[in-house]
Amino acid sequence: xxxxxxxxxxxxxxxxxxxxxxxxxxxxxxxxxxxxxxxxxxxxxxxxxxxxxxxxxxxxxxxxxxxxxxxxxxxxxxxxxxxxxxxxxxxxxxxxxxxxxxxxxxxxxxxxxxxxxxxxxxxxxxxxxxxxxxxxxxxxxxxxxxxxxxxxxxxxxxxxxxxxxxxxxxxxxxxxxxxxxxxxxxxxxxxxxxxxxxxxxxxxxxxxxxxxxxxxxxxxxxxxxxxxxxxxxxxxxxxxxxxxxxxxxxxxx
Ligand SMILES: Nc1ncnc2c1ncn2[C@@H]1O[C@H](COP(=O)(O)OP(=O)(O)OP(=O)(O)O)[C@@H](O)[C@H]1O
Ligand SMILES: [Mg+2]
Numbered sequence: 001x002x003x004x005x006x007x008x009x010x011x012x013x014x015x016x017x018x019x020x021x022x023x024x025x026x027x028x029x030x031x032x033x034x035x036x037x038x039x040x041x042x043x044x045x046x047x048x049x050x051x052x053x054x055x056x057x058x059x060x061x062x063x064x065x066x067x068x069x070x071x072x073x074x075x076x077x078x079x080x081x082x083x084x085x086x087x088x089x090x091x092x093x094x095x096x097x098x099x100x101x102x103x104x105x106x107x108x109x110x111x112x113x114x115x116x117x118x119x120x121x122x123x124x125x126x127x128x129x130x131x132x133x134x135x136x137x138x139x140x141x142x143x144x145x146x147x148x149x150x151x152x153x154x155x156x157x158x159x160x161x162x163x164x165x166x167x168x169x170x171x172x173x174x175x176x177x178x179x180x181x182x183x184x185x186x187x188x189x190x191x192x193x194x195x196x197x198x199x200x201x202x203x204x205x206x207x208x209x210x211x212x213x214x215x216x217x218x219x220x221x222x223x224x225x226x227x228x229x230x231x232x233x234x235x236x237x238x239x240x241x242x243x244x245x246x247x248x249x250x251x252x253x
Contacts, residue, residue: 004035004036004038005035005036006033006034006035006036006069006072007034007035007036007070007071007158007159007191008033008034008057008068008069008070008159009031009032009033009034009068009069010030010031010032010033010034010053010057010066010068011031011066011067011068011069012029012030012031012065012066012067013027013029013030013031013053013056013063013065013066013067013068014027014028014029014030014063014064014065014066015027015049015052015053015056015061015063015064016064025216026049026052026215026216026217027049027052027053027056027216027217027218028216028217028218029066029218030053030066030212030217030218030219031066031219032210032219032222034159034191034193035191036191037189037190037191038191038192038207038208039182039185039192039194039205039206039207040191040192040193040194040206040207040208040210041193041194041195041196041201041202041205041206041208041209041210042054042193042194042195042196042209042210042212043195043196043197043198043199043202043209043210043211043212043245043249044195044197044211044212044213044214044217045197045212045214045249045250046197047215048212048213048214048215048216048217048250049212049215049216049217050163050164050195050197050212050217051087051163051195052217053212053217054084054161054163054193054195056068057082057161057193058078058079058082058084058161059075059076059077059078059079059082060078060084079159081157081158081159082157082158082159082160082161083152083153083155083157083159083160083161084152084160084161084162084163085145085148085149085151085152085160085161085162085163085165086148086163087163087164087165087167089144089145089147089148091136091144091147091148091151092136093135093136093137094135095135096132096133096134096135097123097128097131097132097133097134097135097136097139097147098116098119098120098123098132098133100136100147100151101119101122101123101147101150101151101154102115102116102118102119102154103151104151104154104155105118105119105154105155108155115154118154119132119150119154120132122150122151122153122154123150125150125153125184125187126146126147126149126150126153126180126184127146127180128143128146128147128150131143140173141168141169141173142169142173142176142177145165145166145169145177146177146180148165149162149165149181149184153184153188153190157190158190158191159190159191159192159193160190160191160192160193161192161193161195162192162193162194162195163195164195164196164197165177165181165194166178166196166201167196167197174201178201178204178205179230181205182205182229182230194206199242199245199246199249200233200242202245203225203227203231203233203238203241203242203245204231204233204238206223206225207224207225208222208223208224208225209222209223209225209245210222210223211223211245211248211249213250214250220248220250221245221248223241223244223245225241227241
């Protein structure tokens, strides 16, 4: 059998904050692996520490204890090979769709013509062709999420981390976005870490699901999902899996 390459190893990560009320541990001794090319879902209840964990994995925040290994080597600080779709999207309001998407490339010093070409490619890939010159406020929530995804893909990250990207969308748009995201993932074959608190979404998207406990977040269980794609959300296998995970979940998420 083909040996899967580990892109990232998270080893015994703990994060403790010190605030007005004293020490507060958000995540506790979390260990997990991320394999090359996989669609990994991290599933956990609200406020369990998902964003804190992602920020540590991408190097935006420092852990209190434990280590991150990237391609087999210990990694500290910001990792330029990681792209993020943030929970709070933070699109630039006075920049158009195409200007938002090419921003990272501009910072990287790429010449205008080249970065426009790349931005156009990803805008089309996320289904926003024709909206290049719109401003974020002229777009729906789902369209803004698409801009965030295009922006993250445009910088060509080896690993893409998405923090509850569809959390605020209505059910219909959410299903559409899930399908479109899988199409992009199948085409681009980038390693994706997708965070959600929605069990159905996790079962629909993931090659594996890492289930976190309530705060402080610990790894409760790892579920490999071998259901064929595209998955049928009302098939018996799908509903059985959803029930198994639901029964093992700390809160009614
Ligand atoms: N900089 C900080 N200082 C103190 N406490 C923090 C800090 N950042 C996060 N926390 C706390 O850590 C806990 C986990 O926060 P986190 O944002 O990771 O949750 P989450 O799982 O992403 O939640 P949600 O599903 O609502 O996005 C929360 O109780 C939060 O208040
Ligand atoms: Mg969060």
